[in-house]
Amino acid sequence: MSHSSSEPLTTADGVPLKVSLRRAVRRSKLKALLLVSPLLAFLVIAFVMPIFDMLWRSVDNPEVSTHLSRTVEALKGWDGESLPEELAFAALVEDLREGQEERNLGLLSSRLNYEKSGMRSAISRTARRAADLEPPFRESLVEAHRAWGELDTWRLIQREARPYTPSYYLAAVDRQVSPEGEIVKVPAHLEIHVALFWRTFWMSAVITGLTLLLGYPIAYLLATLPLRRSNLLMILVLLPFWTSLLVRTTTWIAILQSQGVLNDMMVAIGMIADEARWQMIHNKVGTIVAMTHILLPFMILPLYSVMKTIPPSYMRAARSLGGKPLLSFRRVYFPLTIPGIAAGGILVFILAIGYYITPALVGGQSGRFITNYIAYHMQTSLNWGLAAAIASILLFVVIVFYLIFNRLIGVDKVKLG
Amino acid sequence: MNESAVPDAPAASSQEVDTCFARFIDVQKSYDGVELVVKGFNLDIQRGEFVTLLGPSGSGKTTCLMMMAGFETPTHGDILLKDQPINGLPPHKRGIGMVFQNYALFPHMTVAENLAFPLEVRHLSKSEIARKVDRALGMVRLEGFGSRRPAQLSGGQQQRVALARALVFEPDLVLMDEPLGALDKNLREEMQYEIKRIHASLGVTMIYVTHDQTEALTMSDRIAVFNDGVVQQLASPQTLYESPENAFVASFIGENNRLMGEVVEHLGKRCEVVLDSGERVVAKPVAAGGIGSRTTLSLRPERVVLLEADDGDGERFDNCFTGTVQEVIYLGDHLRTRLALCGNDEFIIKTPNAEGHPPLRPGQSVTVGWTWQDCRALDA
Numbered sequence: 073m074s075h076s077s078s079e080p081l082t083t084a085d086g087v088p089l090k091v092s093l094r095r096a097v098r099r100s101k102l103k104a105l106l107l108v109s110p111l112l113a114f115l116v117i118a119f120v121m122p123i124f125d126m127l128w129r130s131v132d133n134p135e136v137s138t139h140l141s142r143t144v145e146a147l148k149g150w151d152g153e154s155l156p157e158e159l160a161f162a163a164l165v166e167d168l169r170e171g172q173e174e175r176n177l178g179l180l181s182s183r184l185n186y187e188k189s190g191m192r193s194a195i196s197r198t199a200r201r202a203a204d205l206e207p208p209f210r211e212s213l214v215e216a217h218r219a220w221g222e223l224d225t226w227r228l229i230q231r232e233a234r235p236y237t238p239s240y241y242l243a244a245v246d247r248q249v250s251p252e253g254e255i256v257k258v259p260a261h262l263e264i265h266v267a268l269f270w271r272t273f274w275m276s277a278v279i280t281g282l283t284l285l286l287g288y289p290i291a292y293l294l295a296t297l298p299l300r301r302s303n304l305l306m307i308l309v310l311l312p313f314w315t316s317l318l319v320r321t322t323t324w325i326a327i328l329q330s331q332g333v334l335n336d337m338m339v340a341i342g343m344i345a346d347e348a349r350w351q352m353i354h355n356k357v358g359t360i361v362a363m364t365h366i367l368l369p370f371m372i373l374p375l376y377s378v379m380k381t382i383p384p385s386y387m388r389a390a391r392s393l394g395g396k397p398l399l400s401f402r403r404v405y406f407p408l409t410i411p412g413i414a415a416g417g418i419l420v421f422i423l424a425i426g427y428y429i430t431p432a433l434v435g436g437q438s439g440r441f442i443t444n445y446i447a448y449h450m451q452t453s454l455n456w457g458l459a460a461a462i463a464s465i466l467l468f469v470v471i472v473f474y475l476i477f478n479r480l481i482g483v484d485k486v487k488l489g
Numbered sequence: 490m491n492e493s494a495v496p497d498a499p500a501a502s503s504q505e506v507d508t509c510f511a512r513f514i515d516v517q518k519s520y521d522g523v524e525l526v527v528k529g530f531n532l533d534i535q536r537g538e539f540v541t542l543l544g545p546s547g548s549g550k551t552t553c554l555m556m557m558a559g560f561e562t563p564t565h566g567d568i569l570l571k572d573q574p575i576n577g578l579p580p581h582k583r584g585i586g587m588v589f590q591n592y593a594l595f596p597h598m599t600v601a602e603n604l605a606f607p608l609e610v611r612h613l614s615k616s617e618i619a620r621k622v623d624r625a626l627g628m629v630r631l632e633g634f635g636s637r638r639p640a641q642l643s644g645g646q647q648q649r650v651a652l653a654r655a656l657v658f659e660p661d662l663v664l665m666d667e668p669l670g671a672l673d674k675n676l677r678e679e680m681q682y683e684i685k686r687i688h689a690s691l692g693v694t695m696i697y698v699t700h701d702q703t704e705a706l707t708m709s710d711r712i713a714v715f716n717d718g719v720v721q722q723l724a725s726p727q728t729l730y731e732s733p734e735n736a737f738v739a740s741f742i743g744e745n746n747r748l749m750g751e752v753v754e755h756l757g758k759r760c761e762v763v764l765d766s767g768e769r770v771v772a773k774p775v776a777a778g779g780i781g782s783r784t785t786l787s788l789r790p791e792r793v794v795l796l797e798a799d800d801g802d803g804e805r806f807d808n809c810f811t812g813t814v815q816e817v818i819y820l821g822d823h824l825r826t827r828l829a830l831c832g833n834d835e836f837i838i839k840t841p842n843a844e845g846h847p848p849l850r851p852g853q854s855v856t857v858g859w860t861w862q863d864c865r866a867l868d869a
């Protein structure tokens with residue numbers, strides 16, 4: 073009567089139950105897959121692939137091995153102690169001749185120039201004369217450009233023949249490989265990225281702190297006011313989302329610039345002298361003020377969603393048990409809002425370190441973020457490898473913060489709105 | 490234990506007969522400035538008393554409790570605690586224990602930390618806190634649960650912790666707002682007993698809010714029946730049940746047959762009422778007006794006696810009427826029979842399920858009787 077547990081269950085026509093179940097759900101699974109496939113395709117094309125492409129570019133190193141393939145072959149087994157054999161010089165001339173004919177030495181010369189300044193001119197000048205060079209090539213090459221007589225040049229070519237390079241990452245943290253093959257700091261006047269990373273992090277932390285300070289009371293009001301008034305407040309909080317980011321940022325320029333509203337007002341009430349107007353825009357202050365304003369909703373919403381779930385009876389209980397208002401808040405209410413603080417904090421911080429447009433518009437020289445350098449390397453210096461390396465480091469930092477957050481608070485505890 | 494404890498409380502209060510422990514004097518409350526939620530509320534509470542505010546939903550019970558605790562301010566009137574007006578006193582200075590309907594246990598603290606909170610804010614020493622917390626846990630029989638989080642407790646256990654937390658700092662007055670509302674029936678009864686036991690053993694004054702009349706009747710020394718922001722009657726459970734002063738109390742407490750009519754004559758302690766269906770009934774005037782005024786007659790089902798037709802003792806009853814059985818409901822220990830009588834289709838009588846009571850069938854005609862004392866003429 074009752075089926076024994078060891079025997080697999082079957083349907084009426086003898087097909088095992090599991091098989092028939094799988095058959096039954098296959099259709100609906102397929103349908104579901106079909107429904108999400110546009111999104112899936114979009115995610116792969118617009119998100120997953122670019123990220124992998126970026127990670128790939130940050131270490132990819134094809135220039136030397138493709139454009140100087142003969143030279144690289146000839147340098148195999150070279151010990152690097154003294155200048156290589158004539159064979160290698162001949163191979164280089166051959167490579168440069170071909171490159172000159174096909175006009176594809178640009179990438180190679182900029183790639184080598186990142187590592188050793190002067191390489192661009194060395195390659196272009198030699199390549200132009202490569203067709204006329206006579207053997208022995210060792211002498212004629214050195215005569216064409218003295219860089220070929222230097223041991224470092226050949227070591228560089230040998231080193232960069234590898235398909236992957238750490239040098240973009242090293243450059244992103246102001247390091248480089250010395251001719252001796254050690255990792256050293258770049259010269260002081262070229263150091264820029266590490267300071268920018270730190271500035272990005274601490275300014276983002278300040279912005280996060282400010283949004284928390286400003287957002288906490290607003291979120292509290294939102295969660296405790298009667299529905300009608302809290303709805304109005306919610307609209308005010310969300311209003312910035314309905315205004316263009318550019319408009320909001322430029323509004324701050326109008327307010328904060330030295331001939332702007334705020335300075336005019338302070339001069340008018342005699343707080344500051346007309347000659348001593350405050351510089352509040354195109355510096356750190358401008359970036360911090362504008363970004364705090366723009367990111368404020370991202371702090372308020374998670375805080376609000378957490379506070380909404382805290383019944384007012386907790387505070388009442390604490391008060392009736394004898395807790396003074398401030399103490400009751402500190403011991404009872406505040407600890408219950410920590411998931412909201414963490415969620416808002418991580419959200420604002422992650423958004424802040426990746427922010428581009430606002431620091432670019434109001435940050436001036438001193439209020440600029442690392443993201444502005446990513447843009448610079450992509451658009452101006454065309455060093456995509458370096459841009460990719462910087463972006464990857466940012467991505468890594470974000471992931472680390474996210475993991476810490478998940479460990480401490482738990483992502484599933486957080487809901488937005 | 491319970492029996493011995495109950496007489497204790499009135500004894501304690503009778504020693505200080507004239508000092509009221511807590512007092513509402515003509516308290517009014519309006520939230521919106523349009524409507525009065527509490528209208529002229531007066532209540533004197535003796536030390537050690539167990540007073541229940543009983544009333545339907547929205548009648549202003551919680552509001553009164555919140556005013557006592559200090560979370561709402563009365564729009565008019567005074568609240569006195571030990572003869573001191575406390576209108577301006579913030580909640581944390583009132584020293585009143587409170588049990589909330591949803592318990593309001595702090596979810597991020599363990600049970601022991603929850604209990605320690607009121608002691609810590611009073612700056613007691615560590616050892617004393619530990620001692621008192623242990624004792625309070627013992628009192629609600631939760632020894633060994635100190636390190637658990639509230640979420641790891643059952644509803645009944647959470648309820649006990651909430652009770653212990655409201656008592657651990659030894660307040661003179663404890664307020665409870667429907668503390669058993671979320672529990673199932675068995676647990677409710679167990680906790681009712683537990684609360685009574687603790688009340689008797691500690692001698693604290695308790696103000697208890699419920700809309701469950703059984704709970705109010707079994708637990709309280711006195712009950713204030715609320716309706717529409719007004720106390721309808723303030724009396725002991727027995728008085729309330731047996732001598733309700735108005736139609737609302739009569740219908741709210743216990744089951745109740747209502748007959749509508751008009752007063753036609755006053756005869757000393759009795760009065761005569763002509764029902765809308767024409768019958769004349771002799772009743773006890775309690776809150777009825779003069780001759781010609783409308784009245785509601787209130788009659789407890791268990792006071793209506795079923796008369797056998799050949800039985801001569803119909804004489805004993807001032808009121809004898811014949812009606813038709815509509816429905817018989819079997820309830821084990823008794824039968825609940827619905828009659829059509831005196832123009833009322835919902836006239837209920839209760840007959841014990843015992844020898845000598847022949848079973849009634851729907852459609853059958855029966856005669857019932859009741860004395861004039863049991864039939865109370867109330868307001869219309």
Ligand SMILES: Nc1ncnc2c1ncn2[C@@H]1O[C@H](COP(=O)(O)OP(=O)(O)OP(=O)(O)O)[C@@H](O)[C@H]1O
Binds near residue numbers: 551
């Ligand atoms: N904070 C408030 N703001 C406005 N009106 C309120 C507020 N609290 C209660 N009321 C109103 O006051 C009236 C009495 O409410 P109260 O909570 O005192 O009732 P209650 O007797 O405790 O009812 P219940 O048994 O349902 O708990 C209700 O009509 C309610 O709508």
Ligand SMILES: [Mg+2]
Binds near residue numbers: 666
């Ligand atoms: Mg209530």
